Amino acid sequence: MVMVSPPQSVTSERDLRLDLFRGLALWLIFLDHIPDNVVSWLTIRNYGFSDATEIFIFISGFTAAFVYGRTMRERGFVLASARILRRAWQIYVAHIFLFTIFMAEIAYVAATFDNPLYAEEMKILDFLKQPDITIFQALLLKFKPVNMDVLPLYIVLLLLFPPMLFLLVRRPNVALGGSAVVYALAWRLDWNLPAYPNGVWFFNPFAWQLLFVFGAWCALGGARRLAGVLRSRAILAIAIAYLLFAFFITLTWHVEGLDRFVPGWLTEWMYPIDKTNLDVLRFAHFLALAAVTVYFVPRDWPVLKSPILWPAIVCGQHSLEVFCLGVFLAFAGQFVIAESSGGPLLQTGISVLGIIVMIAAANLVSWYKAIEGRSPVSRVKSPDADLAGGEA
């Protein structure tokens, strides 16, 4: 392991499961962001209601609370808030950087691609004709290209995190309850943030905050309180039953004729399964997935320290860098696929290559941080919460 556990650490050892699953989630997000990728059939969104985004947001809430919660207890509200806001700023800068790359790609497509068949679709490039408005709206996080919705969600979640963390540290259950109330109100009153040119955010922050806060609540003692529940066989059975149910329902989306086995009342009640507002079915699916995982993968599982899982773990430990790289690689990969007219073999090659590049980059970052950490100048270790906490 490259990570050196900080000597001053009073809390228990880093939970490698968080890094592992966040690393895996990063890979899955990358695979899902390449349109029509054959390899994305492997990703979990095809086998249940929730997808990698849920895992990612939950773990980020968990690690953010873990890192900044300690700062808040030891150094006070002001310093913890400052660190959280600095993190939000870093993510904002990363988002704008990715936006620039995106602009470059579509400016190129606009200049080179022309086909009368797609006269209508090409209108999406019209915003290039008004960069004054578009760039300004992008800076306000209102204009967000496809697949660039996750980082803005993070930024908003972090901006609102200081008061939430303040409450979480003192009254965790009240904080979680408040978060659930906001979630319910967002559904009831249609709260969301506006997007440009119109519409709303793809990931509604008022809804998705529930998962983030739930992660944070787990980190601040909630997980320990739930431990008894999670060990119960009845809960395990319910979770597995729900996962199987979700698996069957997702199967009916992909296999012709299966949907006739889904009764009408169920369809009526269940659909649409709303990703924007984090549908209850999705949230429940994530909970079931987490319950089963925690049951079968104990914290001290020896395999966690074996080299087999290490590539995913190292990616999970540097999630901001790896996430941004993944978004960029998905753009680049899609560009290559389009330029050479696709093909499953090429998609597979690009998917594998992309993951290898992500692992290599995570190692590089890991190496650099270790070197920097050892130098006498930066002896004072500042907790660098990766993406939204992670270097805990």
Place this chain on the structure above:
Amino acid sequence: MTFILAVLATITLAGGAVAAESAPTPDCDVPERLISTETELTRVNKEITDRHRLDITVVGSRSSALSGPDGARFAYPAQLEIALKERLPGNEIKVTAHVPSGQTTADMAAGLPKIMSEDHPALVIWQAGTVDALRGVEPDDFRNSLDQGLDAIAAAAADVIMMNMQYSPRTESMLGVAPFADVMRWVAEQRSVVLFDRLAIMHHWSDEGTFDLYAATTGYAMARRVHECIGRALASQIINAAHLEDAKTQTTR
């Protein structure tokens, strides 16, 4: 490293299997599963059996039209008329198209009552979704507009086929059509309406190598051919869903 190799091997095997399956075919045949439907077009059947005529109205936006010289003649509404005349000889077939550019589904839904009262079609082909995706209309509003339009069509006792977006691989990373396609699929299921899944059909053509939809060509040849194929596939779907006797069953090019 062994882990990476294992992943690599698995993925390559999976990819290889898919690649081997898709041998390119020169024709634009559409597999049965892509146009099959459980909903019956009863009004269409009645019109053909009783009156030997069929009036179809296409309501849509610019992806239902073609620019260039004689664009309307090459676009799929006119091609559908040709295909139906060929396959249902002895019947009078008329296809009227209302396809101004830039119409959202809400615009079309608002205009449908007037179109219904003027055209009196037995079948409406309603192409929707692209402009809504372009303008970032909220999926909920999109669904309400679809419902409103379908109500107007039902009130005029006409059959309907909804048509979704084109598969456009080059603009995929910028124009997210998937949520809108999902809504249309869901509405079609809820209301037992026939869906012409243009997205899946064009995707199939792209996978099979029937058309190179990535190609940057300014010529009209490919666009015309695609529209011709869409017209033919639509004709097949109408004939199947209305349970009509086909004059030339094998010509489903």
